[in-house]
Amino acid sequence: NAGVTQTPKFQVLKTGQSMTLQCAQDMNHEYMSWYRQDPGMGLRLIHYSVGAGITDQGEVPNGYNVSRSTTEDFPLRLLSAAPSQTSVYFCASTRDSLNYGYTFGSGTRLTVV
Amino acid sequence: GDSVTQMEGPVTLSEEAFLTINCTYTATGYPSLFWYVQYPGEGLQLLLKATKADDKGSNKGFEATYRKETTSFHLEKGSVQVSDSAVYFCALPTHDYKLSFGAGTTVTVRA
Numbered sequence: 453n454a455g456v457t458q459t460p461k462f463q464v465l466k467t468g469q470s471m472t473l474q475c476a477q478d479m480n481h482e483y484m485s486w487y488r489q490d491p492g493m494g495l496r497l498i499h500y501s502v503g504a505g506i507t508d509q510g511e512v513p514n515g516y517n518v519s520r521s522t523t524e525d526f527p528l529r530l531l532s533a534a535p536s537q538t539s540v541y542f543c544a545s546t547r548d549s550l551n552y553g554y555t556f557g558s559g560t561r562l563t564v565v
Numbered sequence: 566g567d568s569v570t571q572m573e574g575p576v577t578l579s580e581e582a583f584l585t586i587n588c589t590y591t592a593t594g595y596p597s598l599f600w601y602v603q604y605p606g607e608g609l610q611l612l613l614k615a616t617k618a619d620d621k622g623s624n625k626g627f628e629a630t631y632r633k634e635t636t637s638f639h640l641e642k643g644s645v646q647v648s649d650s651a652v653y654f655c656a657l658p659t660h661d662y663k664l665s666f667g668a669g670t671t672v673t674v675r676a
Contacts (some may be wrong), residue, residue: 497663548656551597551616556608
């Protein structure tokens, strides 16, 4: 089925470890984004991309890196995990950021201990 | 900046009750407006949308009308089911490629 695929679904990291959250979409969408969802904080934009080779920072980019080498993939890298990065992470994509709404992945639940 | 304000809840209803979740927006111009739904343990799904004033979005028995005179996009369903228990988010897209979300409204429907 077409959509946004995120892996892994669950992950536990130790403080200071690094990891990459994977995101892939098969809808040929130009726009992709990463959000984190925290209780009481809602959804906050981490990084976004408007096409292959183009990325930019969102509201809460510190501690995260992204790259967009292909239209399909938009991985999120945690450089040195901190307990404050414990969250649920969602990847999303759309063909038109203003009119079509985003398709979201099922999320990665990350715990940093 | 452009934003939405959403009734927070939580809301608890009995099956077949009428549901309304209020959402108002602040924006320059007339952006598209969206309602998303998040079922327990899942990602957000686009429930319905409206792209211009007076448009009515509808899906799965839910409706919302884009009203520019009251800057509102309230979500309604005439007869809820247990399966409608979820968190509902109002959202609008901003010109910096972000979705501005409301705080979310948790709806619980009891049999």
